[in-house]
Amino acid sequence: MSEHPGPQGPPPEAALPTDRRAAVTALFHAHHRRLVGLAGLLVDDRGSAEEVVQDAFEQLYRRWGSLRDPQAAVAYLDRSVVNGSRSWVRRRITARGYEPPDPGNAASAESSVLDRERGSALVDAVRTLPRRQREVVVLRYFLDLSEAQIADWLGISAGSVKKHQSRATEALQQRMEAWA
Amino acid sequence: MTTFEQTLVADLRAEADRIAAGTDTSAMRQELDRRLDGAGSARARRRWLSVVAVVAATAVVVAIAAVAVRRDNADVPPAQGTGWTGEQLYARPSLVLPGWASDIDPVVAPRRIARWAQAECGQNPCEAGKDRLLEVFLPLTGWDPQSGMSGDVLTWVAAANYFSELTQRPGVVPVEGQPFTQQATLAAGVANVAVITTTQDIPGALGCTQLASSIGDCQSFVRGTRNVIAIVNAGDAPLVVWSSALSSSDSAAQDAEMTQVLSTLRLTGVPVSCTDSVSTTVAQQNCAADLWVRVARDATRLADGGQANQSHFDEAVKPYLEGDGIAQGFAYSRGPSDGDDRTSTKPTTASLTVAGTTSEVNVCFVGPQVIIGEGPCPDGSGTGG
Numbered sequence: 001m002s003e004h005p006g007p008q009g010p011p012p013e014a015a016l017p018t019d020r021r022a023a024v025t026a027l028f029h030a031h032h033r034r035l036v037g038l039a040g041l042l043v044d045d046r047g048s049a050e051e052v053v054q055d056a057f058e059q060l061y062r063r064w065g066s067l068r069d070p071q072a073a074v075a076y077l078d079r080s081v082v083n084g085s086r087s088w089v090r091r092r093i094t095a096r097g098y099e100p101p102d103p104g105n106a107a108s109a110e111s112s113v114l115d116r117e118r119g120s121a122l123v124d125a126v127r128t129l130p131r132r133q134r135e136v137v138v139l140r141y142f143l144d145l146s147e148a149q150i151a152d153w154l155g156i157s158a159g160s161v162k163k164h165q166s167r168a169t170e171a172l173q174q175r176m177e178a179w180a
Numbered sequence: 181m182t183t184f185e186q187t188l189v190a191d192l193r194a195e196a197d198r199i200a201a202g203t204d205t206s207a208m209r210q211e212l213d214r215r216l217d218g219a220g221s222a223r224a225r226r227r228w229l230s231v232v233a234v235v236a237a238t239a240v241v242v243a244i245a246a247v248a249v250r251r252d253n254a255d256v257p258p259a260q261g262t263g264w265t266g267e268q269l270y271a272r273p274s275l276v277l278p279g280w281a282s283d284i285d286p287v288v289a290p291r292r293i294a295r296w297a298q299a300e301c302g303q304n305p306c307e308a309g310k311d312r313l314l315e316v317f318l319p320l321t322g323w324d325p326q327s328g329m330s331g332d333v334l335t336w337v338a339a340a341n342y343f344s345e346l347t348q349r350p351g352v353v354p355v356e357g358q359p360f361t362q363q364a365t366l367a368a369g370v371a372n373v374a375v376i377t378t379t380q381d382i383p384g385a386l387g388c389t390q391l392a393s394s395i396g397d398c399q400s401f402v403r404g405t406r407n408v409i410a411i412v413n414a415g416d417a418p419l420v421v422w423s424s425a426l427s428s429s430d431s432a433a434q435d436a437e438m439t440q441v442l443s444t445l446r447l448t449g450v451p452v453s454c455t456d457s458v459s460t461t462v463a464q465q466n467c468a469a470d471l472w473v474r475v476a477r478d479a480t481r482l483a484d485g486g487q488a489n490q491s492h493f494d495e496a497v498k499p500y501l502e503g504d505g506i507a508q509g510f511a512y513s514r515g516p517s518d519g520d521d522r523t524s525t526k527p528t529t530a531s532l533t534v535a536g537t538t539s540e541v542n543v544c545f546v547g548p549q550v551i552i553g554e555g556p557c558p559d560g561s562g563t564g565g
Contacts, residue, residue, distance in 0.1 A: 021216060024212075024216065025209075025212075028209065028212055029209075032203075032205055032208060032209075033200035033201075033203065033205065034196070034200065036199060036200045036203045037195070037196025037197060037199050037200040038196060040195075040196060040199035040200070041192060041195060041196055041199070046199060046202055046203060049199065049203075050203055050208060053208075054208065054211055054212060054215060057212055057215075058212070058215045058216065061215075061216050120191045120194065120195065122187065122188060122191045123191050123192065123194075123195040126188075126192070131381065132380075137188070137192075138192065141185065141188050141189045141192055142189070142192040142193065142196065169184070169185070169188075172184075172188070173184060176184075
């Protein structure tokens with residue numbers, strides 16, 4: 001497994017502007033859409049995904065001075081978006097609004113998951129996974145993180161990552177076979 | 181990587197691209213500029229505030245000293261925070277809020293829930309001590325994850341088993357030693373108090389504030405939080421006071437806050453004469469506020485797991501009509517037509533007048549459940565004709 005960033009990750013950063021605001025703006029242009037896509041895979045509506053990404057850039061701006069290596073800013077953004085998405089889901093649960101997508105109810109999925117035309121059946125199935133499994137799947141297969149990196153980001157053991165990944169892929173394969 | 185995994189990678193990338201394609205980057209850039217402008221101003225403000233804070237801190241020390249002297253002399257009770265009364269809630273609870281909640285407007289849903297939450301913690305994940313939640317709510321039912329519906333109605337008697345039921349759920353870890361719960365006598369009455377953490381998220385674990393067909397109507401445990409919970413006898417119903425904070429927060433401070441909240445809790449609207457049994461006592465005015473909940477509960481019980489319908493509602497309201505305190509009985513109108521009641525989302529309405537005050541509600545039949553409220557019926561429910 002390669003080091004982060006993964007298949008959707010950016011090329012190595014060209015030299016960033018020395019001015020903090022100019023640097024954050026340059027990163028915004030380079031990574032905003034990719035990060036919205038990442039957040040969108042973890043939360044259930046585009047508006048929230050955009051909000052999470054805005055928060056990440058704002059945090060980066062505020063903490064620019066404490067970044068040891070400006071080249072690490074992209075990794076900081078990725079992690080910030082993952083944390084922000086997880087926090088958003090967590091707040092949503094505590095706010096009593098948490099309604100997991102119904103895997104057997106297409107109408108419900110259409111109305112609750114993004115203002116979009118339907119994606120692939122496999123992606124829909126990912127959205128029905130338990131939260132932790134979904135996070136592991138996105139970090140592993142979208143961000144191309146290693147098990148150790150995922151464990152570090154999610155604050156769980158590498159064994160738990162392996163378990164969640166195994167259960168998730170098994171459930172997804174079963175779902176796809178059932179639909180086929 | 182297997183073929184399946186390669187497909188998964190490709191589909192996730194395509195999905196992310198599709199999500200991102202719908203975003204307005206230009207508008208987002210403007211929004212970011214606005215935020216960064218604000219952040220810049222905030223930095224400048226912070227510099228000034230750091231100076232002001234030193235001055236203010238000195239002033240506070242002097243003020244505290246002055247207040248302490250005055251307390252010694254006048255025997256004035258210590259200032260404890262902002263008082264709050266839940267006029268819209270059953271049992272009308274009042275309490276003194278912890279300091280962090282004093283400036284927060286609570287989210288209050290009529291009858292059963294009031295909530296104070298620190299909405300912005302400033303970073304992700306939140307710093308310990310900056311993601312706190314205080315909630316006062318009256319769970320009506322438990323949540324049954326098997327059926328995906330609300331479970332049994334919780335009476336105070338049933339609430340005596342509330343904690344033992346909670347502890348049996350996978351992932352729940354009581355952090356207090358044995359005995360698990362403490363009994364406390366409050367001004368509000370008897371309470372059971374417990375501290376709970378969980379190893380996983382448990383949607384709906386704390387029960388639901390209405391007869392629910394959605395987990396969104398229920399209260400949930402979140403992994404990584406420390407929860408201090410008090411179950412208070414509010415007449416026939418359990419009232420839950422729930423403090424939640426990240427496990428890494430200062431537990432002593434959380435306990436102290438909860439102690440303050442509980443020590444100041446008063447219930448001024450407890451239907452003291454209401455009993456769980458169906459009798460004319462519920463017709464007394466002090467029970468009327470909770471009467472619709474009781475009718476819904478009884479009608480649901482009468483449906484006994486089958487499709488609830490109007491006859492169950494009729495049977496459930498009959499005993500209440502005999503109450504001495506009811507000046508005018510129920511009057512209800514049916515849904516749009518007799519023929520297609522089950523597919524209609526127009527509710528049956530019912531009204532009750534007690535001592536000159538009339539309340540009108542919508543009655544919905546959702547599978548085996550009778551739901552009574554002021555809002556529209558959930559899609560797919562019928563009036564159950």
